[in-house]
Amino acid sequence: MLIILGLILMIVIVLVGGDRGAMSLIALAGNILCLSLAIWLYAVGAPVFLVTAGAGILISCITLFYQNGTNIKTWSAFLAVAITMCVLFAFIYLVVWKSGAGGLNEIQAAGEDVFYYNMNLDISMPKVATAVIVLSTLGAVIDMALTVTTSVYEVKCHKPDIKMNKLVQSGMKIGKDVIGTTVNTLLFAYLGESLLLFAYLRMQNYSIELLLNSKILFQNCISMIFGAISCTMIMPVSAVLIAKNCELFDWMENSK
Template identity: 35%
Template sequence: MNVLLLLSGILFLLMSLIGGRKGIRSFFAIFLNFAVIMTTVFFMHDPHINPVMLTLAACVVISCINLFYINEINGKTKTAFLSTIITTVILILFITVITNKAMIQGFGEEEIEELGAFSFNIGIDFVKIAVSVIIMSTIGAITDAAIAISSPMREMQYHHPHIGRNELFRFGLSIGRDILGTSTNTLFFAFFGGYLALLIWFKDLSYSISEIVNSKVFSAELITILCAAIGVTLVIPVTSWITAYFLVKNKENS
């Protein structure tokens, strides 16, 4: 507990000094997002609530916190929010199909021994839980990419008020290409950093490459990362088009 308080204090101090008021809001946004996630997990125990719809509602709240609470309500956060929700809905449909086809729901055989003393008959659809896990793992990266594109597009339109919609759209795509590589690699290394112990365990068990790739634990996590990368990639043209459309439209109406 003392270490957690110390690290939290250091983080708050650095975010306050470097980020100012926005840094302070970003710090408290971490705890707000944590509260949303814990509330979502709590309500997932109710068999009458659809976990996917509950996760979608949680994603809307998380997006509001990350965009409107931190960056305030303005043109760039509105377009980023709309782009995030559209991309998330498309991704839910895609992930639902992938999860059903890949059959990654539930626990892998490597986890059964530790959980053997517990009952798996808990009355929850594990396919929907798997979809919820992937979506929740993706929402942060999607909102980050959306605001990273809409913000400079707003600046470009401010400094060049006569820029056309197509030019502004291409500018957004150019920004997206710049952040695409770093965003996807961040997701990739986050996976290997978090599951390095699992990979070492696979090595100790003398798993072959094919056994590792086909194991449910590994494939489930890798599919999560790939779906998150697809979401980040998809949000780039969505945000670019929506932002270009509304910026030029508002300029024409003013």
């Protein structure tokens, strides 16, 4: 069934998207390969943060440069993603370390299957949890960055004489219009995949206090929350970078 659904997805993307759709499929395959390689490197004991940084850079390059070409929009988006994720990286690790969010949650630890596996893994669970959060938020961050840079670039093309501060304001306004739908997407993606879990917790008579203080809820919510934070933070970064790059490009063109 998975193969059939995958073939249907590929056919629909190619029929609707044409050449760009085919490029999206190739980029998707490349990103899956990068994630698979990162998981394998984690398993063999490679440095978690180094692998995460490398995988993030590769995924960003494939998504931005292969799908959308090498231009001022994609370079601005790439730099915005790099700056935002570097700032958040330490903060995410601090939150994971302080909260003890790494490792198995209550339900996973209580499951019967856990006794059949060797749990003496030589891997830092807080580092792995940090890597999971960073990589899971990367897609939404790249999407927000490219949305802002593309929109600001189009404004600059239609109004070549517009001032830099007006460009930044345009980018922020566009980002504010999009951030609501992005946060909703993250929220419903989490809720959709957790409906069965919530039903199970309700059947086990979990109290609200126990649920709010549970590790399982924190693990499931933290990616959504950091995704929303990173998407909000990247708006001004993307707007300023694309405005600066447009101004620099104009200066280089005028100085020729």
